[in-house]
Amino acid sequence: MHASLSAGHTLVANASVRTRVTIPLRFADGYEVTAEAVTFHGLADGKEHLALVLGDPTAASAPLVRLHSECLTGDVFGSARCDCGPQLREAVERIAATGGVLLYLRQEGRGIGLYNKLDAYALQDAGLDTYEANTALGLPEDGRDYTAAAQMLTALDIADLDLLTNNPDKAQQLRDLGVPVRFIRRTGVFATDSNVRYLHAKAQHTHHTIALPETATVTALVG
Ligand SMILES: Nc1nc2c(ncn2[C@@H]2O[C@H](COP(=O)(O)OP(=O)(O)OP(=O)(O)O)[C@@H](O)[C@H]2O)c(=O)[nH]1
Numbered sequence: 001m002h003a004s005l006s007a008g009h010t011l012v013a014n015a016s017v018r019t020r021v022t023i024p025l026r027f028a029d030g031y032e033v034t035a036e037a038v039t040f041h042g043l044a045d046g047k048e049h050l051a052l053v054l055g056d057p058t059a060a061s062a063p064l065v066r067l068h069s070e071c072l073t074g075d076v077f078g079s080a081r082c083d084c085g086p087q088l089r090e091a092v093e094r095i096a097a098t099g100g101v102l103l104y105l106r107q108e109g110r111g112i113g114l115y116n117k118l119d120a121y122a123l124q125d126a127g128l129d130t131y132e133a134n135t136a137l138g139l140p141e142d143g144r145d146y147t148a149a150a151q152m153l154t155a156l157d158i159a160d161l162d163l164l165t166n167n168p169d170k171a172q173q174l175r176d177l178g179v180p181v182r183f184i185r186r187t188g189v190f191a192t193d194s195n196v197r198y199l200h201a202k203a204q205h206t207h208h209t210i211a212l213p214e215t216a217t218v219t220a221l222v223g
């Protein structure tokens with residue numbers, strides 16, 4: 001990867017916008033908003049990552065940005081094993097309200113892919129936590145790299161930004177890539193009986209800022 005000075009704030013190679021197209025979004029709960037979907041040439045990992053521009057990013061001093069990693073089971077089918085579906089829904093509305101961008105990153109299963117994630121779920125059902133299960137499969141706990149995200153933000157002329165996340169690694173990686181993350185805005189906490197063990201592991205192991213009540217349910221589910 002060659003450093004690029006012409007790209008503005010990032011230390012990554014240039015990517016460019018390929019297509020911008022308007023998509024009216026309609027969610028299952030009736031919420032509707034219009035997004036501008038943007039595709040790119042030249043992304044570092046060659047994946048088909050998508051940007052959704054919501055509201056007017058130029059209206060805010062620092063547009064709100066979310067890096068959302070693909071989760072087929074949660075985003076599409078509403079799986080309660082994780083919090084991805086509600087986080088995605090929340091992010092779209094919050095970003096649209098102030099203006100910003102949602103990057104939908106093709107990083108299923110924290111980068112290990114769908115089939116491996118489902119293998120990891122099987123191991124979790126046998127008692128391992130979400131990180132132990134990846135390791136037991138010989139895979140990284142979290143294989144995500146946000147270089148392509150930095151390229152997309154640069155191509156969209158997003159400079160200072162506020163990042164919507166509970167995951168400190170996303171902000172750290174972006175800053176290391178030269179992206180000026182101003183503030184971190186926490187997402188909501190969408191705990192259910194089915195995902196509380198997963199959320200607890202993220203808070204404990206990777207220092208996600210997820211405030212979970214120390215309820216009997218949590219204690220019982222966390223082994
Ligand atoms: N390997 C693995 N991946 C999982 C599991 N549960 C969810 N995922 C994946 O984890 C990713 C969640 O991504 P994000 O929504 O960006 O969540 P995050 O990294 O916790 O960060 P924030 O939501 O921004 O706080 C998605 O790619 C899911 O497919 C699991 O048990 N194992």
Ligand SMILES: [Zn+2]
Nearest residue numbers: 071074082084
């Ligand atoms: Zn998920």
